[in-house]
Amino acid sequence: MRLVATASAQPGDILGQTIYRDNGTILLHNGVPLTKRLIERLGEQGITYVYIEDERTKDIVIEPVISERLRQDATSSMKRLFGSIQAHKLNKNSSVLDEEGKNLTDIIGRIMAEIDSHDESITLLTDIYLTDDYVFQHSLNVTIYSLAIGAELKLNAKELSELGKGAMLHDIGKVFIDPDIVQKPERLTDEEFAIMKTHTTLGYELLRKNYNYSAVVAHCAYQHHERIDGSGYPRGLKGNEIHLFAQIIGAADVFDAVTSNRVYRKAMLPHEGLELLYSSAINQFDIRIIEAFKNSVAVYPNGISVELNDKRQGVVVHQNKHICDRPVIRILKEEEREVEPYTIDLSKLLNVMITKCNLV
Known part of the structure; x- marks a missing residue:
């Protein structure tokens, strides 16, 4: 799954995570194809971010901190x-x-x-x-x-x-x-x-x-x-x-x-x-x-797109507990060109840093 700004979601995107009301009832099930009207309604109701399914990040699992x-x-x-x-x-x-x-x-x-x-x-x-x-x-x-x-x-x-x-x-x-x-x-x-x-x-x-x-x-x-x-x-x-x-x-x-x-x-x-x-x-x-x-507290949530100081781009796939600003990242682009995805662990590469987050 990938985290995107609701305003950046596109008709046809598949919702990757169920959206709940605070009383536990479901507003929108995961797996639902988003339409233009659904995207507009989510924005109107204050839903700033959504998770969508994505082939290159389909194995990323979002586990809520509490049930x-x-x-x-x-x-x-x-x-x-x-x-x-x-x-x-x-x-x-x-x-x-x-x-x-x-x-x-x-x-x-x-x-x-x-x-x-x-x-x-x-x-x-x-x-x-x-x-x-x-x-x-x-x-x-x-x-x-x-x-x-x-x-x-x-x-x-x-x-x-x-x-x-x-x-x-x-x-x-x-x-x-x-x-x-x-x-x-x-x-x-x-x-x-x-x-x-x-x-x-x-x-x-x-x-x-x-x-x-x-x-x-x-x-x-x-x-x-x-x-x-x-x-x-x-x-x-x-x-x-x-x-x-x-x-x-x-x-x-x-x-x-x-x-x-x-x-x-x-x-x-x-x-x-x-x-x-x-x-x-x-x-x-x-x-x-x-x-x-x-x-x-994880400051770069799983699924968010990031850019590194060496210009590589990728998606956060896992958190390092107690080293919350240095997660594990799946690299998807180098120098603006798509590459075969591979993973790096920022807790072990101290000269590499996240310089930008992208919700697109």
């Missing part, structure tokens, strides 16, 4: 939890967190197990899923990224569980914000953004009053928008004043936000998102967290 069943279970649990809180938001009754608390712990354990059993570095291309509510999909993605970073930083099982809860609930304060603001597809006005920023304090106040959640989990909601140079909110904390877990979630939060398609902004590719984090690391993020991110 569709787990993705559906996690999303459903968050919807029930957030919905219950919204139903009681007038008095901010924290007791509605109790029922879903054990289920949340179970889901985080399942996510950790599936990440651990995954043979490759994790890849999440959020825009191959059709989601009806960005908040839930975003919270799940941030949880997966945060747990991967935490594992790379050698956190123990208990710490990872707490980190996972903090990540899953980092945006829970948004249930108290006007849905028209939370779900607004365009950029927020300054006034709307000021209201949106209160979700950190609202989430903290909710979680700190519930005995099922530790102070650390509450502070993940409170501090995930703080930055080590003091430029964040709500308190303008600096450096080690910000809990490590909140710093991890903050980096994962930014990465998922910029690599997700929005009406007012085109999604970045994973390597572009990582470059953004690196450019911010001097002032806003601890470089150790960004390095851990780089070592655990």
Whole structure:
């Protein structure tokens, strides 16, 4: 399979991977020939990338980092939890967190197990899923990224569980914000953004009053928008004043936000998102967290077309776990001429680098 921009897909291309809605139902089956209208509809619904079948890359297998069943279970649990809180938001009754608390712990354990059993570095291309509510999909993605970073930083099982809860609930304060603001597809006005920023304090106040959640989990909601140079909110904390877990979630939060398609902004590719984090690391993020991110998250997804510094072109076919920016590549062209495909491993050829990604 080969990964292409939806806008670059051609009528007659065969869809290589099933496209799901976030409730687990199928939007479009793999093996379906794409038509002009289908391509247009996918673009209209925010599907930025698709996998298509290709003779020279037909053996490339795309393995999701978590199963569709787990993705559906996690999303459903968050919807029930957030919905219950919204139903009681007038008095901010924290007791509605109790029922879903054990289920949340179970889901985080399942996510950790599936990440651990995954043979490759994790890849999440959020825009191959059709989601009806960005908040839930975003919270799940941030949880997966945060747990991967935490594992790379050698956190123990208990710490990872707490980190996972903090990540899953980092945006829970948004249930108290006007849905028209939370779900607004365009950029927020300054006034709307000021209201949106209160979700950190609202989430903290909710979680700190519930005995099922530790102070650390509450502070993940409170501090995930703080930055080590003091430029964040709500308190303008600096450096080690910000809990490590909140710093991890903050980096994962930014990465998922910029690599997700929005009406007012085109999604970045994973390597572009990582470059953004690196450019911010001097002032806003601890470089150790960004390095851990780089070592655990695949920035060049399987199936993406790449160009190397020696002008060879090919497709990423496999990830080297913990060396995520140096995958295995099938070379298809040399000096713009097609060649008999062969494979190179960038983890063993340190003088060869990826210089460009192509979604065509």
